Amino acid sequence: MDKQTMILSELLKQKRESQGYSLRQLSSVVGVSFSTLARIERGDGEPDNNTKIRILEWLGDDARRAGLKFDSVALVHFRARKQIDSETVQGLLRVADYLKGKYGSNSVHAVNEQSGHEQDLDAAISLSKDEMEEMAELFRQELGLSENERLDAFRLQIEGVKVLSLEEVTDIDSQLKSQLLNFGRQSWSAMSVPLEENTDRWAIVWNSSQSTRRQSVSLLEEIWHILLGHKLTRITKVADVYGRTFAEAEEHDAYYVAAATLLPAGVIKKLVEQRGDVSEIAAKYGTTPELVEYRIKRLGLWRQYKGMKIILKPEK
Incomplete structure (x- = not known):
C-alpha cells in the first residue's frame, strides 16, 4: 500500500468513527461494499479507481487538506463513442451546467454528497427478455400505437423530463454549439442530465446534426433509463x-427496451417468416437496418432469417 492510500485509509477510519458509522452503515452511504471498506481500513491492498473516488467524494475537504488528489465527478450520462475527444466532453459539460442552472438548482460539478440514510447504490436489477418485451408493448399501447404504426421518439413528452435538441438549447455560446454540431458531431449522440439529485427530473439533449434514424434509439434509451429508475452509480x-x-446490466436493458419500443416483436417475427426486406422495415419504422438486425438476433430468429438449414447426418 503506497503512502497516499495509507493516508486515505487513516482518514476513512477517523471520519467513520467520528460520525458514528459502522462499516456496514458507511457502505450504504458511499456505495462501496462492506468487505472492501474493511480491507482498506486494514491496509490490505489497493482500492480500485472507482472505489477511491467514491471515498474521496465522501471525505471531501478532509481529503483535500491531507493533500490527496480529488477528482470531482460530473453527474451526466453520455451516449458517445469511446474515442470521444476532450474538447467535445468539456463542451457537453458546459451545456449540462447551463441546463442545470436554468431548469435545476445544483451544479453539475458539485461533489456528490450522500445523506446518511441507507442507499442501495449498486443493486442493478437485470430484467428478463419477456419482461422487456412486455414493457415495450405496453408503452406503445399507452401511446395508442398499433403494431403497424411508427413511433416518433422526438414527439414524446415525459413528465419531469425536458427533451431538447442541441439547437433548441438557447442562450449558450454560438461557437460552442457550432463546435458540438460540426467538429464533434460524430462522437456523441445524446446526453442526459439529472436536474435534481435523487429525483426523477432530468434533461435530455440529443445531437440534431446526426440522422434522426440513428438518434431515435439513443433518445429512447435515455428515456428508458429514467423510466426504469436507473441511477448514475458507476464511475467511469x-x-x-x-x-x-x-x-452495465442497466445499459443493456435500456437499449433493449428502446429497440423493442421502436420495432415491435410481432413486426420482426412477420419479417422473418415472410423473408421481408430489412431496409424496408427500417424505413417504415424510422430506424436503421442495423437496429432491425439487432432485434432479429435478440429474438433468437437469426438462423431463420438467414435460412440456415440444419440436419442430422445418417448414422454410420
Whole structure:
C-alpha cells in the first residue's frame, strides 16, 4: 500500500468513527461494499479507481487538506463513442451546467454528497427478455400505437423530463454549439442530465446534426433509463473527465427496451417468416437496418432469417 492510500485509509477510519458509522452503515452511504471498506481500513491492498473516488467524494475537504488528489465527478450520462475527444466532453459539460442552472438548482460539478440514510447504490436489477418485451408493448399501447404504426421518439413528452435538441438549447455560446454540431458531431449522440439529485427530473439533449434514424434509439434509451429508475452509480472516465454512468446490466436493458419500443416483436417475427426486406422495415419504422438486425438476433430468429438449414447426418 503506497503512502497516499495509507493516508486515505487513516482518514476513512477517523471520519467513520467520528460520525458514528459502522462499516456496514458507511457502505450504504458511499456505495462501496462492506468487505472492501474493511480491507482498506486494514491496509490490505489497493482500492480500485472507482472505489477511491467514491471515498474521496465522501471525505471531501478532509481529503483535500491531507493533500490527496480529488477528482470531482460530473453527474451526466453520455451516449458517445469511446474515442470521444476532450474538447467535445468539456463542451457537453458546459451545456449540462447551463441546463442545470436554468431548469435545476445544483451544479453539475458539485461533489456528490450522500445523506446518511441507507442507499442501495449498486443493486442493478437485470430484467428478463419477456419482461422487456412486455414493457415495450405496453408503452406503445399507452401511446395508442398499433403494431403497424411508427413511433416518433422526438414527439414524446415525459413528465419531469425536458427533451431538447442541441439547437433548441438557447442562450449558450454560438461557437460552442457550432463546435458540438460540426467538429464533434460524430462522437456523441445524446446526453442526459439529472436536474435534481435523487429525483426523477432530468434533461435530455440529443445531437440534431446526426440522422434522426440513428438518434431515435439513443433518445429512447435515455428515456428508458429514467423510466426504469436507473441511477448514475458507476464511475467511469470519459476523455479527461470522471463521470457517473449506469451499471452495465442497466445499459443493456435500456437499449433493449428502446429497440423493442421502436420495432415491435410481432413486426420482426412477420419479417422473418415472410423473408421481408430489412431496409424496408427500417424505413417504415424510422430506424436503421442495423437496429432491425439487432432485434432479429435478440429474438433468437437469426438462423431463420438467414435460412440456415440444419440436419442430422445418417448414422454410420
